[in-house]
Amino acid sequence: xxxxxLLKMRNxxxxxxxxxxxxNVDFTLRKGEIHALMGENGAGKSTLIKILTGVYQMDxxxxxxxxxxxxxxxxxxxxxxxxxxVYQEITLCPNLTVAENMFIGREESFIVRHRYYEKRxxxxxxxxxxxxxxxxxxGSCSLAVQQMVAIARAVDMKCKVLILDEPTSSLDDNEVxxxxxxxxxxxxxxxxxxxxxxxxxxxxxxxxxxTVLRNGELVGEYLTEELxxxxxxxxxxxxxxxxxxxxxxxxxxxxAESEVFYEAKSLSSSDALPFDFEIHKGEVNxxxxxxxxxxxxxxxxxxxxxxxxxGTVKIKGEDVKITKPIDAMKHGIGYLAEDxxxxxxxxxxxxxxxxILALQVMKGFFKPISRSEAEAFADEYIKVLNxxxxxxxxxxxxxxxxxxxxxxxxxxLLTHPDYLILDEPTxxxxxxxxxxIQKLVxxxxxxxxxxxxxxxxxEEMLRTCSRLIVMRDRHIVxxxxxxxxxxxxxxxTIAGGESKNEG
Amino acid sequence: MEKKKFRREPLTDTQLxxxxxxxxxxxxxxxxxxxxxxxxLHAQQVFDMxxxxxxxxxxxxxxxxxxITGGIDISVGAVTSLVVMxxxxxxxxxxxxxxxxxxxxxxxxxxxVIQGFLISYLEIQPFIVTLAxxxxxxxxxxxxSVNPQKVEHEAFSKFRDIKxxxxxxxxxxxxxxxxxxxxxxxxxxALVCLVLIFLLLKFHRLxxxxxxxxxxxxxxxxxxxxxxxxxFISYILSGLLSGISGFVFMMHTGxxxxxxxAGMEMNAIASSIIGGTxxxxxxxxxxxxxFGTITLTTIKKIVxxxxxxxxxxxxxxTGGMLCFFILLQxxxxxxxxxxxxx
Numbered sequence: 001x002x003x004x005x006l007l008k009m010r011n012x013x014x015x016x017x018x019x020x021x022x023x024n025v026d027f028t029l030r031k032g033e034i035h036a037l038m039g040e041n042g043a044g045k046s047t048l049i050k051i052l053t054g055v056y057q058m059d060x061x062x063x064x065x066x067x068x069x070x071x072x073x074x075x076x077x078x079x080x081x082x083x084x085x086v087y088q089e090i091t092l093c094p095n096l097t098v099a100e101n102m103f104i105g106r107e108e109s110f111i112v113r114h115r116y117y118e119k120r121x122x123x124x125x126x127x128x129x130x131x132x133x134x135x136x137x138x139g140s141c142s143l144a145v146q147q148m149v150a151i152a153r154a155v156d157m158k159c160k161v162l163i164l165d166e167p168t169s170s171l172d173d174n175e176v177x178x179x180x181x182x183x184x185x186x187x188x189x190x191x192x193x194x195x196x197x198x199x200x201x202x203x204x205x206x207x208x209x210x211t212v213l214r215n216g217e218l219v220g221e222y223l224t225e226e227l228x229x230x231x232x233x234x235x236x237x238x239x240x241x242x243x244x245x246x247x248x249x250x251x252x253x254x255x256a257e258s259e260v261f262y263e264a265k266s267l268s269s270s271d272a273l274p275f276d277f278e279i280h281k282g283e284v285n286x287x288x289x290x291x292x293x294x295x296x297x298x299x300x301x302x303x304x305x306x307x308x309x310x311g312t313v314k315i316k317g318e319d320v321k322i323t324k325p326i327d328a329m330k331h332g333i334g335y336l337a338e339d340x341x342x343x344x345x346x347x348x349x350x351x352x353x354x355x356i357l358a359l360q361v362m363k364g365f366f367k368p369i370s371r372s373e374a375e376a377f378a379d380e381y382i383k384v385l386n387x388x389x390x391x392x393x394x395x396x397x398x399x400x401x402x403x404x405x406x407x408x409x410x411x412x413l414l415t416h417p418d419y420l421i422l423d424e425p426t427x428x429x430x431x432x433x434x435x436x437i438q439k440l441v442x443x444x445x446x447x448x449x450x451x452x453x454x455x456x457x458x459e460e461m462l463r464t465c466s467r468l469i470v471m472r473d474r475h476i477v478x479x480x481x482x483x484x485x486x487x488x489x490x491x492x493t494i495a496g497g498e499s500k501n502e503g
Numbered sequence: 504m505e506k507k508k509f510r511r512e513p514l515t516d517t518q519l520x521x522x523x524x525x526x527x528x529x530x531x532x533x534x535x536x537x538x539x540x541x542x543x544l545h546a547q548q549v550f551d552m553x554x555x556x557x558x559x560x561x562x563x564x565x566x567x568x569x570x571i572t573g574g575i576d577i578s579v580g581a582v583t584s585l586v587v588m589x590x591x592x593x594x595x596x597x598x599x600x601x602x603x604x605x606x607x608x609x610x611x612x613x614x615x616v617i618q619g620f621l622i623s624y625l626e627i628q629p630f631i632v633t634l635a636x637x638x639x640x641x642x643x644x645x646x647x648s649v650n651p652q653k654v655e656h657e658a659f660s661k662f663r664d665i666k667x668x669x670x671x672x673x674x675x676x677x678x679x680x681x682x683x684x685x686x687x688x689x690x691x692x693a694l695v696c697l698v699l700i701f702l703l704l705k706f707h708r709l710x711x712x713x714x715x716x717x718x719x720x721x722x723x724x725x726x727x728x729x730x731x732x733x734x735f736i737s738y739i740l741s742g743l744l745s746g747i748s749g750f751v752f753m754m755h756t757g758x759x760x761x762x763x764x765a766g767m768e769m770n771a772i773a774s775s776i777i778g779g780t781x782x783x784x785x786x787x788x789x790x791x792x793x794f795g796t797i798t799l800t801t802i803k804k805i806v807x808x809x810x811x812x813x814x815x816x817x818x819x820x821t822g823g824m825l826c827f828f829i830l831l832q833x834x835x836x837x838x839x840x841x842x843x844x845x
Contacts, residue, residue: 075724075727076727076729085725087725091721091722092719092726093714093718093722093723093726094718094719094785095515095516095714096711096715096718097515104711104726104727104728105723105726105727105728110709112707112708112710135512136512136513137515140513153726
């Protein structure tokens with residue numbers, strides 16, 4: 001082994017009720033390297049990270065930091081020995097100021113000298129080019145800025161090991177680049193960085209080494225330049241690539257000429273500007289655009305999730321009023337929310353209860369679904385969607401992200417919707433599950449369900465959608481279909497090369 | 504950055520809500536001075552409000568701390584009552600004043616420690632734990648004495664009669680005598696508590712920890728705050744302040760009975776909320792709470808001065824005010840988050 005080993009984890013084992021989360025996993029981090037930790041959802045990445053940061057205790061194994069065996073019992077322990085973590089969900093306090101968020105929990109004395117910390121924070125923010133003021137209340141900053149404050153905090157802690165757990169999922173390209181240059185800076189200072197992400201391109205852009213986990217086991221550790229992207233994906237999902245490539249071809253999708261299922265004229269809500277929109281039966285269309293372009297807001301207006309201000313809506317040619325989600329559901333519209341943690345799952349309820357939730361609401365609470373019926377539904381969809389859970393009675397909160405997403409999908413499929421809106425259904429989930437969901441979308445469309453699909457990954461949308469609506473600055477700026485459906489054209493439209501594109 | 508910042512930061516949620524309360528209080532009091540005149544024109548009116556409510560102010564401070572962490576403590580009124588009764592019985596047996604003070608603090612801290620332990624380390628719902636504490640303390644008070652008790656202790660009576668007299672703030676009574684303004688010692692104790700807790704919340708690591716826990720408990724843990732310990736201490740402080748409040752209550756009334764300070768916990772919660780503390784935690788300030796308490800008292804005085812003497816009118820107006828403030832807060836805060844989005 002090399003001399004410059006910063007962190008060694010040996011034979012780590014962790015057992016959760018019913019699931020072996022990690023078995024004999026090794027992980028090595030060297031000084032001044034950026035090391036990607038890759039794997040499908042449920043592969044054990046999060047568990048490994050949480051053991052390293054003291055959130056979970058390992059059942060068996062050894063952690064060696066700078067040559068000394070370490071015993072990490074709490075997040076404080078981890079901080080004290082120089083392990084800092086920036087999580088995907090922002091773990092700061094929105095009611096405190098930016099400066100306080102950077103220094104709380106590690107003040108040098110019992111008395112908090114606000115001025116002193118504000119000055120220090122201001123300097124760090126300036127050095128890193130983060131657009132926030134130290135005296136600002138954190139809750140008044142955008143999510144991206146909050147994320148960067150979390151990183152600034154970690155950076156200032158002179159950490160030896162910096163763990164970035166999906167830090168880029170809420171950042172736009174510019175901010176990602178800023179983050180990367182920050183990471184390279186830290187690397188040259190000898191910090192070891194563990195980078196967890198689902199974006200393959202990002203891994204190849206910054207990482208030196210890749211460790212792949214699958215089903216709680218170590219697949220291997222590789223140098224980035226020695227592992228082609230395709231092989232990485234194969235190692236992660238552990239199956240051959242034929243499935244991947246069959247979807248990969250951009251086959252010409254025929255535009256559906258069936259009846260119009262849903263039609264909106266100048267529909268607007270508290271968050272969305274007026275827009276026109278229609279979707280045919282059995283069609284898959286997509287909303288694309290940069291973060292904040294209004295794509296989520298628009299579909300939320302369709303579902304009545306925000307306060308609808310105006311516009312007319314027709315379903316199958318008849319005027320209807322949709323002002324609340326229950327209206328939309330009664331007309332056969334299902335909506336899978338962007339933020340599944342906040343709007344989707346009820347973490348303490350079981351998989352079964354989460355699956356039947358929407359159907360129960362539709363039926364009304366005075367006609368309960370019988371236990372045996374519910375169990376049959378749950379079992380059916382656990383099988384159909386290949387949901388990995390210990391049993392149907394497991395609380396959904398203990399499932400991995402991808403499997404939670406499948407449960408929510410099952411919830412809507414159970415209501416047999418005519419029109420399903422999927423807002424970022426594949427965010428933060430692994431390649432294998434992504435493919436399954438994409439296939440499912442196409443299958444649904446074949447069965448005559450209209451689907452609106454939103455994703456941050458243009459490629460994924462090109463694969464599934466037959467029509468793309470492009471948004472910029474909260475306006476629809478183009479509609480692409482047929483041969484215009486390619487990456488270059490989408491980029492051009494988003495960037496604003498030409499205005500309305502009549503396809 | 505070369506440029507000096509001229510722009511002031513927008514107020515934090517805590518500051519905003521407190522400012523609203525203070526403004527409403529000032530406007531309300533001025534209106535009372537203009538329209539109702541009478542007692543409202545004398546400085547003694549304010550001092551009376553303080554004299555009568557010193558113990559409420561102290562208890563409210565404790566409750567504000569607990570509410571900032573996102574918890575609740577409804578045992579405070581009953582603990583105050585238990586402290587009053589215990590101290591009276593002890594003093595009447597010829598006890599020492601200093602030991603009585605120690606007894607008061609001891610009872611308060613004991614409740615804080617036990618409740619805090621159950622809530623923070625065994626993770627039982629604070630409402631349930633302190634509800635049990637409330638019944639327990641109330642029951643203990645009744646066991647100590649069913650009958651009302653009066654303090655008969657010479658040194659204590661002398662001590663209790665010490666008042667700060669300010670002649671130039673006094674007024675001339677109808678018979679021509681000058682009545683100087685009087686402030687009881689309890690008020691001084693309350694104000695000292697207030698300032699100390701303000702400093703604790705603002706400038707001490709622990710105080711900022713209270714806010715952090717209330718803002719987001721998981722985050723606070725990740726940020727390296729000992730959440731359990733911090734929460735534990737918040738309940739101990741609340742208990743301690745209930746103990747102090749009990750002693751101050753006894754100094755004010757000089758007597759105690761089993762129903763002393765009944766409903767005080769609810770008044771304290773109301774004061775905190777009116778003062779800008781959010782029940783969800785993370786936002787609040789003891790100065791706001793102070794103004795919350797005197798706003799609440801002023802409303803009651805206004806009701807009485809307007810000729811609505813029946814006791815239910817005070818409850819009804821208190822209820823109405825509370826509703827009004829909660830509505831106002833939620834409107835202000837939601838408007839603010841809307842603005843951020845746009």
